[in-house]
Amino acid sequence: MTSTWRWDDEHARLTPTAQAAEVRVIDSFLVEDGRARGLAEHRERFRFACRDHGGRAAGDLGRFFDAVVRTVPVPGRWFPRVELVMGGARPEFRLLVRQAPERTAAVRLWVCPEPDRRREPTVKGADLAWLGEIRAAAVTAGADEAAVVSASGQLVEGSTTSVVWWRSGTLCLPASRAVLPSVTRRLLVAAAVATGTPVSEEAAVPEDLVDVPVWTLNALHGVRPVTGWAGLTDDPPVKQPGRWQSYLDDLAVPLIERSGTDAHRVHH
Incomplete structure (x- = not known):
């Protein structure tokens, strides 16, 4: 199951959309029970790629990415994809919330x-x-x-x-x-x-x-x-990844930390 959201920069929110659009830049990362690895690196790679593809006209990428983090469900395995697309007359950011396919070992x-x-x-x-x-x-x-x-x-x-x-x-x-x-x-x-x-x-x-x-x-x-x-x-x-994969798995951190009723982004 996939849901698609477009970034409304004026109101700083994601809204559902079914409109087709031309994809210019994408990035994806794995989220397992609210934890992900390398999120800062994915964010910066997306930012750098968008820079030369009209990304500034799509709005505030930082606020968009923060909204992405809040939108991805916590339970389960997810493989969200962020996009820069041509949405009509101007570029826009989008989010695809997708369940992650099963991990394969070879x-x-x-x-x-x-x-x-x-x-x-x-x-x-x-x-x-x-x-x-x-x-x-x-x-x-x-x-x-x-x-x-x-x-x-x-x-x-x-x-x-x-x-x-x-x-x-x-x-x-x-x-x-x-x-x-x-x-x-x-x-x-x-x-x-x-x-x-x-x-x-x-x-x-x-x-x-x-x-x-x-x-x-x-x-x-x-x-x-x-x-x-x-x-x-x-x-x-064949060389099994063993400790190398374990090291990568251990890099996963919570997307959002909760303290009482407050929630804030984890910056890393």
Whole structure:
């Protein structure tokens, strides 16, 4: 079940809407029983992306995001999506309140045969149509996720995920700037640095990665090991996320703290 709300900046409130609109920017985060991780990072990524897409004309993003936090139900698992859309003559903010799909523990990748066609790879939502197409192609090929490659064939990221891998105890990131600034990857890298785990960038084609453990990362599923590459291998080495996923889970904090009859946003 999904409900859609538009931001009324004049009255500082969210109101239900069924009007179709052109999506320009999106962001999503997982909420489990009123707790979320990386909310400040999601908020700032959304703010930064909106800046170059008319976001100021949509109103006060801070007040909008505070209203989002108050609107997401506390019990259960939710995957709210904030949007900047063209709502008629001017941009507007919207909120989709969605129940979260079940978390899955592993992923099978399919390599998209055509190079990255995204116009704005660093803006979440700008290329939803193409990313949806290649993910559908991946499912048709018996996989869960499409791997995006550059014009030179190097792995960039997944259609809905960031991709990282392990080589000789080093956490490796794609050596590309044409990637979404993933919140989950940022938190994982921070954990690696804090524990003294080496982190490095590496330019690699998918064929280079079939014999090393690969992970996909996103807000919904967290860390998932790659257990197969469609058309390349069905038996790659698998490294379970274990303590790394536990670390991410422990970062979840209440969206709202309540003291008596007062409620206030948690800033972090």
